[in-house]
Amino acid sequence: MTTTDTTTPAAEAPPRGGEIVCEDVVRIFSADGIEVQALQGLNLHVAAGDLVAIVGASGSGKSTLLTILSGLDTPTAGKASVAGTDLLTMRGRARVNYQRHTVGFVWQQTSRNLLPYLTALENVCLPMSLAGTASVPHAEHLLRLLGVEHCRDRKPTEMSGGEQQRVAIAVAVANSPKVLLADEPTGELDEATSVEVLETMRAVNAELGVTVLIVTHDPTVSEHVRRTVQIRDGRTSTEVLRRRETDEHGQEQHIAEEFAVLDKVGRMQLPHDFVDALELKQRVRLALEPDHVGVWRDTTDDPKPTDQGEAAPSGASNDGSDDANRAEPSERPEPEGTR
């Protein structure tokens, strides 16, 4: 990952609010009398037209989030809406309409996305027929856009895994949803085919303007999206925003900046590698500077060197003043907001 400093990170950030809004979303599962908090106050805002990857360790809550956004499950608490539809109060007919028109899905298992006894064209026409808007020319247009027009009259068993996933994307966007949700869409594919499928997702995002959210374990997915959101223990923890810039030599640079997610009351999680690198534990020292917040390891209880080079008693300062523990600006580490 190429990283570089930048003076205007906020200028590139997507606007707050928008197509997908999750605020303090909680999902508790009860099984055999044991409660599992899969989502523990998750916050996520995705703007209309954005292309976002959600990454995280196994069990961090990615699939739970996607199942809620797809309308197949309801949060225990919090606020969640997609394209203005409130996912907590949605019932019956509204839920069917939501799944048919507002969101489209692509699942990991290629076999789950397509009906095996229908051709690619028939698979794409099916959701339109259910909505009463079947159009062969529109289905053909989508197959062409996704580069699988040659599969028009083939059944899934006559297509490669990558072709099946690209047809699945055409099926998912057949009813012009506002949001396309994909759960590990490259999970069963080799690297080269994964890249093709991800590029297809980009094309759908760019050409049709559909907002795309991809849940994945695959770290290479991050290189194909503008924004990667990390979920940790049921909460969004950090984000990486990517963009391309041309430097003064005319060379294109890929810029990746890491951000921490700040909730409404100001809580944030520091990335694991920051915590490990500075051996941060239990408590950190903070300082508000004009344009950033400084975070330092708590050295209050460290032995202090004396003039003779011996350790002073814990907590004692060199000159007896409280300021002795504060590093002078020249001694301070660089701000950690960018890497």
Ligand SMILES: Nc1ncnc2c1ncn2[C@@H]1O[C@H](COP(=O)(O)OP(=O)(O)OP(=O)(O)O)[C@@H](O)[C@H]1O
């Ligand atoms: N229906 C359920 N009943 C009980 N616990 C559940 C249920 N679904 C998920 N969980 C638990 O919730 C937590 C989050 O699960 P989730 O499937 O969302 O994680 P994930 O990040 O998608 O993991 P993976 O990458 O392995 O699919 C896990 O501890 C899981 O065991």
